[in-house]
Amino acid sequence: MPVALLALALSAFAIGTTEFVIMGLLPDVAGDLQVSIPSAGWLISGYALGVAIGAPIMALLTAKLPRKKTLILLMIIFIIGNVLCALAYTYNLLMMARVITALCHGAFFGIGAVVASSLVAPGRQASAVALMFTGLTLANVLGVPLGTWFGQLFGWRATFWGVAIIGVLAFIALIVSLPTNKEEKPVHLASEISALA
Structure with missing residues (x-):
């Protein structure tokens, strides 16, 4: 099993954790930022909207980049987004930080699945993709x-600092373990747009 698959799984774990952990922290976030719990709940929807909007936009913006560089760039966005979440001192700033964090989500899983399948022999591609998505499952469990x-023990901001640290570890693991594929076929924007349509 290539080490790069574990790096992808760790990245998936970090992304999945930051997506769903806010649900358990809503009362703490609402109390600290002086908003109602239903208003704080919109932070979940904001993230989902960021995923929906971010996936096609990031796919188009990174179409010409090599996949390794794209995954590393997406992890940088993820880390920055979580640091901004931890530093946000108002509800609006936290919402903006959540949306920024979400921008990398869909594109990372799409490109990551392609990379995971390219790391193994043809007969083991489904297993490789499943291993990467095990990170997402472990995030929930x-x-x-x-x-x-x-977050309840040390404050909700500590959770986002923790996820940012996991993101840094995943970032380093991706740099070290992902191979640079010299034979990648360039992606044509026209075909991507037609697929989206």
Whole structure:
């Protein structure tokens, strides 16, 4: 099993955790930022909107980049977004930070799945993609409850600092382990737009 698959799974774990952990922290966030819990709940919708909008936009913006560079760039956006979440001192800033964090989500999983399948022999491609998405499953089973517990113990901002640190570890792992594929076929924007249509 290539180490790069573990790097992709770690990245998926970080992304999945930051997406869902806010649910367990809503009362803490609402109290700290002086908004109602239903208003704080819009932070979940804001992230979902960022994913929906960000996936096609990021796919188009990064279409000419090599996949390794694209995944690394998306992790940088993810780290910056989580740091901004941890530093946000108003509800509006936190919403903006959540949307920024979400921009990388859909594109990372789409490109990551392609990269994961390219790391193994043809007969093991489905297993490679499944291994990467195991990170997302573990985010729901372990990351979210641990992140919620951590945030309730040390403050909700600590959870986002923690996820940002996991993002940095994933970023380093991607740089070190992902191979540079010299034979990648360039993506044509016209075909991407027609597929979107």
